[in-house]
Amino acid sequence: MTASFAGEGGASPREIEALQCALVGLLATASVALLFVLRTADDNRLVSWQWVFAAGDLPALVGVVALAVLLAFHASRRDWDGPYAAALIGALGFGACLPFWAAPEAIVDASRYFVQAKHLATSGMGFFLAEWGRAIPAWTDLPLVPLLYGALFSVAGEHRVVVQLLNSLLFAATLMLTCALGSALWDRRTGLLAAVLLLGMPYLFTQIPLMLVDVAAMFLVALAMFAALAAVQRGGPALVAGAAAALALALLAKYSAWIVLAAPLAFALHGGRGGARARLRRAGATLLGAALLAGTFLLGKADVVAAQFALLLDYQLPALAGWQEGAASTFLFQIHPFVALGAAASLALAIAARDARYFALAAVVLPALALGGYRIRYLVIVMPLLALMAAYGLCALRDARLRQFVAGCAAGTALAVAMFGYLPFLRGTSAANLERAGAVLDALEGDAADVIVIAEGQSAVNAAIAVPLLDLATRKRLVLRRDLSRLTPPPREVRERSPLRFTWELPDAPFFLGASAPRAPVVLVTDAADAAAVGAAASRLARHVEVARLLRNDGVFRFQTLVRIYAPT
Numbered sequence: 264m265t266a267s268f269a270g271e272g273g274a275s276p277r278e279i280e281a282l283q284c285a286l287v288g289l290l291a292t293a294s295v296a297l298l299f300v301l302r303t304a305d306d307n308r309l310v311s312w313q314w315v316f317a318a319g320d321l322p323a324l325v326g327v328v329a330l331a332v333l334l335a336f337h338a339s340r341r342d343w344d345g346p347y348a349a350a351l352i353g354a355l356g357f358g359a360c361l362p363f364w365a366a367p368e369a370i371v372d373a374s375r376y377f378v379q380a381k382h383l384a385t386s387g388m389g390f391f392l393a394e395w396g397r398a399i400p401a402w403t404d405l406p407l408v409p410l411l412y413g414a415l416f417s418v419a420g421e422h423r424v425v426v427q428l429l430n431s432l433l434f435a436a437t438l439m440l441t442c443a444l445g446s447a448l449w450d451r452r453t454g455l456l457a458a459v460l461l462l463g464m465p466y467l468f469t470q471i472p473l474m475l476v477d478v479a480a481m482f483l484v485a486l487a488m489f490a491a492l493a494a495v496q497r498g499g500p501a502l503v504a505g506a507a508a509a510l511a512l513a514l515l516a517k518y519s520a521w522i523v524l525a526a527p528l529a530f531a532l533h534g535g536r537g538g539a540r541a542r543l544r545r546a547g548a549t550l551l552g553a554a555l556l557a558g559t560f561l562l563g564k565a566d567v568v569a570a571q572f573a574l575l576l577d578y579q580l581p582a583l584a585g586w587q588e589g590a591a592s593t594f595l596f597q598i599h600p601f602v603a604l605g606a607a608a609s610l611a612l613a614i615a616a617r618d619a620r621y622f623a624l625a626a627v628v629l630p631a632l633a634l635g636g637y638r639i640r641y642l643v644i645v646m647p648l649l650a651l652m653a654a655y656g657l658c659a660l661r662d663a664r665l666r667q668f669v670a671g672c673a674a675g676t677a678l679a680v681a682m683f684g685y686l687p688f689l690r691g692t693s694a695a696n697l698e699r700a701g702a703v704l705d706a707l708e709g710d711a712a713d714v715i716v717i718a719e720g721q722s723a724v725n726a727a728i729a730v731p732l733l734d735l736a737t738r739k740r741l742v743l744r745r746d747l748s749r750l751t752p753p754p755r756e757v758r759e760r761s762p763l764r765f766t767w768e769l770p771d772a773p774f775f776l777g778a779s780a781p782r783a784p785v786v787l788v789t790d791a792a793d794a795a796a797v798g799a800a801a802s803r804l805a806r807h808v809e810v811a812r813l814l815r816n817d818g819v820f821r822f823q824t825l826v827r828i829y830a831p832t
Contacts, residue, residue: 283665284339288332291672294600295328295680296321305596306589307639309369310469312596314819315688324683331679335671339664343455349442352458353435359462359678360431363472364424366686367694371724371763371822373474374731375402376409378772380474381734383413384421385774392560396567400769403571403579406560407483407515408476423735426474433482434471437461440485441647445654447492448620452663456670457647457654460605463673464646466597466639468681469689474735477643480517485647487513487523488627495530495545498537503545507552514557518575520644522630524550529626533619578764586762587637597639598649599673605653612659621655624648693823696813697729700826701736703811704784707830711740712784714775715803716748717796723753724822725766729788730775732824742783743775747803763822784810787827792816797827808832 274282298305299321302312316324345351382399383391391399391413395406415425438458445454461467470477487509494506506527513520527546531539561568594603613621628648635641642649657666689695704712714733718726727743727750734741752758752767785807789796792814797804807829814825 331675379409380413510553511556605656609656
C-alpha cells in the first residue's frame with residue numbers, strides 16, 4: 264500500500280529533478296542580475312559591463328537571459344550523445360559567430376597583422392619568408408597567422424570577411440577538438456559538455472571577428488594537445504610526426520602558445536599503450552620533431568627572435584602589472600560563473616581522484632594563468648582547456664540532464680550577453696567610424712585616396728595606426744600624407760610604458776607612401792571633432808567638398824578615430 268502511493272516517503276525523482284532544474288535556472292538568471300548590479304567591478308579593457316550596460320538595461324537583459332535559460336532547458340531534455348553531436352555544436356558555434364562580423368576592428372593590434380599579411384599579398388610568399396622581422400616589422404609577433412591571412416588575401420582579395428570566415432571556421436573546429444580531447448581523456452559526454460561550456464565565455468565572441476592571432480592560436484593549441492595525446496598514448500610514426508607538426512604550428516603562432524610543450528610529457532605520465540618508458544620516448548620524439556620543424560625557421564631568424572625575447576622580457580612582462588584586469592572581471596563577468604565554478608571544483612575532484620589526465624591539462628593551463636592572468640586576452644589560447652576542466656567539475660552532478668542544463672545555461676547566457684550587450688557597444692565605438700569610412704570611400708570614383716592624420720594631443724597611441732585599419736575596410740589604395748599630418752608623440756617615459764608603444768615604433772609600410780593624386784578623395788583622421796584639424800589640412804582640401812562626417816565618439820576609450828571624407832568638386 265505504501266509502495267504504491269507515489270511520493271509518500273518523500274519527493275519522487277522527477278520532482279527532485281524539476282526542483283534542481285528550477286534552482287539552476289534561477290541561479291543562472293539571478294547571477295546575471297547580480298553581476299549587472301555589481302558591474303562597476305568589471306575592469307575589462309574592451310567590454311567592461313560598466314560601459315556595455317546602462318542603468319536601465321536590467322529588465323531587457325534579464326528577459327533575454329530568461330529566454331536563453333528556457334531554450335537551454337529544452338535542449339537539455341535531449342540526448343547529447345548522438346553520432347553527430349560534436350559536428351552540430353561546431354555548426355551552432357559557427358552560426359553564433361556570424362552576428363559578430365558586424366563588430367569593428369576595436370583593437371589596434373590588428374593593424375600589425377594586416378600590414379604583415381599585406382606584405383605577403385603584394386610581394387609574395389618568398390619575400391614574406393625572407394623579410395619577416397626585417398623589412399616586414401614583426402614587433403613581438405610570430406609569422407604563422409599573418410602568413411595565413413596574407414595567403415588568403417592573395418587568393419580572395421583584401422577583404423575583412425575573409426579573416427572573419429577563417430576565424431569562425433577555426434572556432435567551430437576548436438569546439439569539435441575540445442569534444443574530441445575530452446572524449447579521449449575521459450569520455451564523450453565530458454567532451455560534449457566541455458564544447459558547450461566553451462560557448463559560455465562571452466568575451467571570446469568579441470575576438471572571433473578581429474584580425475588578431477588569438478583565435479587561430481587557440482585552435483592550434485587545442486590541435487597540438489589532441490595530437491600529442493594520440494601520439495604519446497598510441498604511438499606510431501604517423502601519429503608522432505603529425506603531433507610534431509601540430510606542435511610546430513602552435514610554436515610559430517604565438518609565443519605564449521609555447522606552454523603547450525608541456526603537454527607531451529604530461530600525457531606520458533598516465534596510461535596508454537606500452538610502458539612509461541615507451542610513452543616517454545614517444546613524447547621525446549614528438550618534442551624533438553616539433554623543435555626541428557619550428558627551429559628550422561626560427562634559427563634562420565635568430566637575430567629577430569633574440570630581439571623579440573629581449574622586448575618581451577624587458578618591456579612586456581614588467582609592464583603587464585600596469586595592464587592588468589581583475590580576477591573577478593575574467594572569471595565572473597567575461598567567463599560565465601558556472602564555467603569558473605566548475606573549473607575551480609574540478610581541481611579538488613582531480614586531487615581526490617589522483618587523476619593524472621586532469622593534471623596534463625593543468626600543466627598547460629597553470630603556466631598560462633601565471634603568465635597571462637593579468638588580462639583575459641592572454642588566456643584565450645587555453646579557454647578550451649578551461650572548458651574541459653569545468654566539464655570535469657560538472658561530472659560531480661550525477662544527473663546527465665542536469666549537467667547538460669548547467670552547460671546550456673552558461674552557453675545561452677554568455678551568447679545573450681555578448682549579442683545584446685557587447686555587440687551593440689562595439690558597433691557604437693569610434694572604431695566603427697573607420698568601417699563606415701571604408702564604405703563611403705568605395706562609393707567614390709577613383710582607385711586611390713589621400714589620408715591626412717591630425718592628432719594635436721599627446722596620445723599614447725599614434726593616430727596613424729588607423730591607416731592600416733582603414734585600408735582593411737576599403738578597396739581603394741591609400742596614400743598617407745606625412746607631409747600634411749600632425750602627430751605629437753607623448754614623452755619618452757610615457758611612451759615606453761604604454762601597452763601601445765608599438766604604434767610609435769613601427770615604421771610606415773611602404774605601400775602607404777606612394778604618390779599622391781591631386782584629384783583623389785581625401786580622408787582626414789583626427790582625435791578630436793573641432794575645426795582646427797580641418798584648417799591644418801586646408802591646402803590639400805582646396806577644390807574638395809565634404810561628403811561624409813563620421814565623428815562618433817564613444818566616450819570610453821582614450822584613442823578616438825574621427826573621420827571626415829572629402830571628394831573633389
